[in-house]
Amino acid sequence: MEAGKQGKRVIVVGTRQSALALTQTGQVIDELARISEEHGFDYTFEVKKIVTKGDRILDVTLSKVGGKGLFVKEIEQALVDGDIDLAVHSMKDMPYELPEGLMNGAIPKRVDPRDCLVTREGGGLDALPLGARVGTSSLRRSCQLKHARPDLQLESIRGNIDSRIRKLETEGFDAVVLASAGLTRMGWQDRISANIPVDVCLPAVGQGALGIECRETDAQIRELLSLLNDNETELTVRAERSFLGSLNGGCQVPIGAYCMRGEELEGQSGTYNLIMTGMVGSPDGAVLLKEVMQGSDPEQLGKDVAAALIARGADRILADIGG
Template sequence: MAAANMEKRVIVVGTRQSALALTQTGQVIDELKRISEKHGFDYTFEIKKIVTKGDRILDVTLSKVGGKGLFVKEIEQALVDGVIDLAVHSMKDMPFELPEGLINGAIPKRVDPRDCLVMRDGSSLDDLPVGARIGTSSLRRSCQLKHARPDLKLESIRGNIDSRIRKLETEGFDAVVLAAAGLTRMGWQDQISASIPVDVCLPAVGQGALGIECRENDKQIRQLLAYYNDTETELTVRAERSFLGALNGGCQVPIGAYCVISDADQGNKVERQLVMTGMVGSPDGATMLKEVMQGTNPEQLGRDVAAALIARGADRILAEIGG
């Protein structure tokens, strides 16, 4: 059915300027063009590149830069100011609290949420030699890998995907840890030596999903994005983000969460359940707190998992590292 509103409009899409950000933004625009044509919107799209604080500071680990929204604040300000009409973010970069007047207009279908290893040799975590040097900028990844393999030497590494992969050779790492989703979106799946199981390394909140942010009062954009939203991904990511908000955490602290949908057989009917695992760990990997719970309300589930972890001391761990 064609949309009633046929007004012409140029929609300006804000994004970071990394190769991955531009690639995934291009993929989003391609899908929005398809939706526009299908539903009778007369929209064209253009990209506006925006440099964020996280992009400018590359010589310091993320956990030491401090603050939340390192990769989104400048883009969100452009959205508030009307310089852009929507923004494409990696959901794992988005803080729980959005600026007043902004919303997540769509959460498209998630791709592989796992972390992965790009290795010199081998095809699994177990193949890494004792004392192997592993590059990652993420406390979440390093604490879980240290917990699984205390012998590993986790070292800070920053930069775009391609520059981090190059450091295998230039800086002598045995492996680097990356999000499988980023490599998948770039078409570089063949670079993945091993996917890390979620029971070994729980993903970041929203990892593998995109957040398409817009102004709450922009009815045209919200109508367009409603066609792009994936309901199952939205529900699971809402649970994970509720968990993040309850712990007042950011993307640079050792917090992980992963929610899936499970259909439970209740006799004469099948009930859809959200099943979520949440994790808080100490940076050295010595303490690893995990909880698995299920429910039907995503926000409540996220808060419940967070409360269970807080009861076991997660708040103290986060307070010690400024989380």
Template sequence: MSSTDNKSRVIVVGTRQSALALTQTGQVIDELKRISDSQGWDYTFEIRKIVTKGDRILDVTLSKVGGKGLFVKEIEQALLDGEIDLAVHSMKDMPYELPEGLMNGATPKRVNPLDCLITKAGGGLESLPEGARVGTSSLRRSCQLKNVRPDLQLESIRGNIDSRIRKLETEGFDAVVLAAAGLTRMGWEDRISALVPDDVCVPAVGQGALGIECRENDAQIRELLGLLNDSETEAAVRAERSFLGTLHGGCQVPIGAYATVVSKDEDGYLLELTGMVGSPDGVTMLKEMKRGKDPEALGRSVAETLIAGGADRILAEIGG
């Protein structure tokens, strides 16, 4: 379809109902409105809030809830049923395999992919006292922090960003670890005490990126989302997700992957991908870094190298 076609439609956007989910969905809709207006299309947007399994179960650590797609399955069902037209996800929540008939229609430009510390006294990891209590909902974060600071007391916390930050005061934590991207999107960068470098804590697959999911047979939505897509972010995230898929890992096991674009030429992007698999206790930490131009092949290659080094055994032991 050409951009001169007369298009008028109400587009229903599905999202989780947390403050962060609604904020990032609103930001995506603002950008889609701008694109729609620039093309002369008459699209309007409605938000549909959907409660997921991961939102309902807040008293159990994510790694024990089990299953993949804890924060997306109900939203994907609404897409398949035609109740919504597209869905805004945090990419790190998306399983590698999408349901038949659905696709990732756009990966907008990524924001800060790193983890961050919010500490009671301010300062970074090195400033935390011996035996400090650190809250995190992620096995990936806890295993990497234990690897560099085995003295830390890592404890599981759940809830939205604000409630986790409040636990510094209400539950006596010395620090909490969060994704910097969530704070950035909420406009709360000033709450960040320190970023955790990616050589200390490899980010989650897709962290800092969004995935905009749609039906494969919806040509109008696919055309619109194609104009939202950031090709550099898409290439990096494809490499990370290929790594995840090769390891058959869910989003709640100690797996991390972070790809960056090193250079660009007429053949595409040269990517650098670091992959990590660790044991929950932080004692075993496997990492590999490679470069390549084919995102899927690069992800597979890094994963296969780690599997050869024992990553599959680590994941099997924890049910990954």
């Protein structure tokens, strides 16, 4: 379809209703509006807030709520039903398997994928006192932090970013662990005491990236979203998600991955060497398995890293915790 030939259309964008979700959705809409104007599309955008299961259940750790897609299932159903035209998700919330008829239409440029510490006294992991109380709802984070600092007291903490930070004072935590990307998107970088290096704490699959989901049959939306997609982010996130799919994992099991784009392969324009680290650990941090591999095919690289970890017993670890 030629630019400028589309008729007027109101595009309804589905999102969770947290401050972070609305902020990042607003940022995506601003960029889509810019692209629409640049290419002569007569599109306007509306936001539809949707409450997910993960938003409703705040008094239970994510690992005990059960099921995949805790923060996306209701939004995806609205997309299937035609109540919305596209959905903005944090990529780390998206299960590997998407509902039939839906697809990732765009993965915009990723921001900082690392986890970070927000502490009462400032400083990073090494600065935390012996036996410090650290809040996180993530088995992935607690597993790796316990491995690095077995003395830490890791305790479950749920809620939005602001409420989790407030618990430093109200509930006496020494630190809380959050995604750097969320604080960055909110403009709260100054609240970050220290970023945690990926060699200490591998991020969740797709952390720092957004997934813009749409219907496969919606040609207009697919064309628009293709202009928002970032090729480097797409390649690296595809590798990480292939790893996730091969392990059949979700956000409630201790799986981490991070893929970086390396050099362009000689004589193969647009084809890059990808370097990926994958991790599976036991919830208590006693066992932490990591593999680093390289390749140019993102899906195959993810499968290869998963296979290497399975050969070392990752499948048994995940089976033991219901993964």
